[in-house]
Amino acid sequence: MDLGSTLLFCARWTLLALLVFAPWAYGSTRPWALEVTTWWMLGAAALRLAGFVTRRGRWGGRVPLLLAVAAAGILAQGWWMAANASGIYDPDFSVFAPIAPLWAALPGAADAALSQHWMLRATGLLGALFIAAEMAAERAWRERLWVTLVVAGGSIAALGVVQRAAGAPTIFWEDPTARSPTESYVKTFFASFYYHANAGAFLNLCLPLTAALALRAATRPTHPLVHAVCVSAFVLQVLASVMITSRAAQAIALLLFAATAAWPARALLASAWRKRRSAVLIGAAVAVLAVGVAVGAVGLGRQAERWQGTLDQLEAGNTRLLAQRAAAGAIPEAGALGFGPGCFQAVFPYFTVPYGDTLRGFWRHLHADFVQTVVEWGIVGTILWSVTFFGGIARGFHCQREPDTAPSSQNGLLLPAAVLGLLGVALHALLDFPLQIASVQLVVAVLLGLCWGWHDRTRREKRRRREAPFSGGSAATEPSAPEATGG
Secondary structure (H helix, E strand, C coil), rough: CCCCHHHHHHHHHHHHHHHHHHHCCCCCHHHHHHHHHHHHHHHHHHHHHHHHHHHHCCCCCCCCHHHHHHHHHHHHHHHHHHHCCCCEEECCCCCECCCCCCCCCCCCCCCCCHHHHHHHHHHHHHHHHHHHHHCCCHHHHHHHHHHHHHHHHHEEEHHHHHHHHCCCCCCCCCCHHHHCCCCCHHCEEEEEEECCHHHHHHHHHHHHHHHHHHHHHHHHCCHHHHHHHHHHHHHHHHHHHHHHCCCHHHHHHHHHHHHHHHHHHHHHHHHHHHHHCCCHHHHHHHHHHHHHHHHHCCCCCHHHHHHHHHHHHHHHHCHHHHHHHHHHHHHHHHHCCCCCCHHHHHHHHHHHHHHHHCCCCCCCCCCCHHHHHHHHHHHHHHHHHHHHHHHHHHHHHHHHHHCCCCCCCCCHHHHHHCCCCCCCCCCHHCCCCCCHCCCHHHHHHHHHHHHHHHCHHHHHHHHHHHHHHHHHCCCCCCCHHHHHCCC
16 A cells, blocks of 8 residues: 555545544533634645645546635635635624734735634534545445444434433533533533534534434344444434434434435335335334334423423524524624635624514524525535535435435435435524534535545446456546546
């Protein structure tokens, strides 16, 4: 193995290890955990870039031109805004300390420190996306990504279920006496996340992947240990989806469960029914039983009260809706490039003045990711991020519709599950801020990489070998243009 291949190998395994670390480190929400996750992503990206240089510019996968242009635009706009910042926000006095920008006539970020920190993370996330896109070209690495995400989601679900069953007052490894009982995150934690909605968003990203892997294990000859792990992870995620107290996460989990049964699982279940595979029926019965036990543990009355409280809030006027209205008022002043990446928390207080004490307090994030994106990135940046996000979903849906897709293949299960997970987090982003959480962002970047970079090199090579006798053998010896150039 040459140096370039070694660096590529290390970059990929570094990313897989980070996918497990990020959710366990408080969801990468605490400052130290966020720093570690950011630099870990940058390290993986640096390894891959070094491998790219060492291999003389040869890329292992196929990067669509549209994705490359959108990513380059995001990095160019974001780093320019950070470098051309005109101030640093002082939260104690709610004022901006002015600093000299590079070019005062051009737009710049409102806060230099916030923008620089956010752009380090954005650079690492785009690096993770491109590494995942390269891994999507190889069946074995797609399988490793799939299993890693299922293990990460299943382990977080297991921790949350055990905490709820034990009646833990806070995260297991924290001292409950060291926190004030009035602090909100003491009441809303789940697993390793302080805020249950963030945990729900992470679990919902992994839920379709776990369900798809459990279905494949139940309907194909599989080692008993692998079968047990897959089914157990699925049951734990179902339990966690019911036990979690985030109403938005619960509703989206239900939609994802139904969509998984209607899309990737439908053909596989029909095939298993024709073959009379009892494992599928047993697994479905276990899942239904798990839901019943979870509902009984949490209490239908408590869940009904929470949903009724949500309806009452909507009727009386929700603070989150008022905050969204205030943020929407900031969009005209944000201009084409916005106030700068990560600067929402610094500029938002100036737009809450007309609402008096109704929106008092510190708003680190808006409970509407797409509106916050427009405020921070403006129209141009929002278009670039939309191309990256929704373009990946569209490409994943298109690749899944290949005519030779088998129900139990990666193309028939993994790719639809990735698309469903991304659609679920997009729906959640309308109501909350999952796309501002580093551990959720990382999984989203990896799933987008799978969608953008998906193509089955093994299947294409087999097809060329079949066609070789009819083409004089050239197809068996000469690679196709995209694979030869890496483009």
